[in-house]
Amino acid sequence: MSAGRENGGAPASSVVYALDFDGVLCDSVDELIESVIRAARRVFAAHSTETWYAQLGSDPVRRQLTHLRPLIKTGYELVLLCRALAEGQYMDSDGPEQLRKAWPEPLKEQLLEEYNSDFGALNGAFSAERDDWIENDLDSWLAANKMFPGVVDALNQSEALARYIITTKDKRYALRLLRAAGVTESAMPDDRVYGLGMGSKIEVLKIVLKNHPGAQVHFVEDYVPALESASISLLGANVQYFMASWGYNTLDDVKRAERNPFITVLDLDTFTSRMQ
Ligand SMILES: [Mg+2]
Structure with a gap:
């Protein structure tokens, strides 16, 4: 795309992209579920029975976890749900609908209490399993994460003023996947990737706005x-909100976004062509 071409109402050169990672740039659900199952085996080992342990990695549990992916914000939450599923809860066809009503509140807190667990233990096990996988079989870990078609070229060729990633994944994993996929450092410098523990998405968007006064931020x-x-939270700020319809969401989520006057629903082709 030539410099200055219209980009969502602003010239490309004055747009700054703030991009989520999983479900926007990377299709990581297969890797997520494998890491979640391994983490659940690790963190709940003391409570497991033989049947429970076998159920954990079963196809029905994997399928249900895939259905539940749109519900969760951070990977550790699925470790928690994984145990409930392996114990037979929410496994029938109404399960996802029941969970949609109860998740995250009040169910997340209830399960944390019931399983005597917390964010630190769950996320620690989740990261440890991922690190083991990366260390022992990097190729299969990379292969389980797939960048969505066109996004690598779109990032590398983007003429936007700047690009950021704001993700609830640990920064080191996002960077590893970006570099393995061929996203260059000039297209996405390390210090523009904000991961888990580096501030909420709203806090990072404020940093982006502060770094680029006068720019229009496109949050995807x-x-x-x-x-x-x-x-x-950022009412009045120069931010446009885009929902990535190719990511982890349901038809209801798309309808909800369409009804929201602040949100524009994007498809993947439109996103990658606008980015370039
Ligand atoms: Mg996402």
Whole structure:
């Protein structure tokens, strides 16, 4: 795309992209579920029975976890749900709908209490399993994460003023996947990737706005609640909100985004062509 071409109402050269990672740039659900199952085996080992342990990695549990992916914000939450599924809860066809009503509140806190667990233990096990996988079989770990078609070229060829990633994944994993996929450092410098523990998405969007006064920030995200809360918190800021319909969301999520006057629903082709 030539410099100065219109880009969502602003010239490309004055747009800054703030991009979520999983479900916007990377299709990582297969890797996520494998890491979640390994983490659940590790963190709940003391509580497991033989049947439970076998259920954990079963196809029905994997399928249900895939259905539940749009519900969660951070990987450790699925480790928690994984145990409930392996114990037979929410496994029938109504399961995802029941969980949609109860998740995250009040169920997340209830399960944390019931399983005597916390974020540190769950996320620690999740990261440890991922690190083991990377160390022992990097090729299969990379292969389980697939960048969506066209996004690598779109990032590398983007003429936007700047690009950032705001993700709830640990930064080191996102960087490893970006570099393995061929995203260059000039297209996405290390210090423009904000991962888990580096501030909420809203806090990072404020940093981006501060770094680029006068620019229009395009926040692209597949998790509708994140778009909704940012659009309310940053009311009046020069931010446009885009829902990545190719990511981890349901038809209901798309309808909810379409009804929101602050959110524009994007498809993958439109996103990659606008980015370049
Ligand atoms: Mg996402």
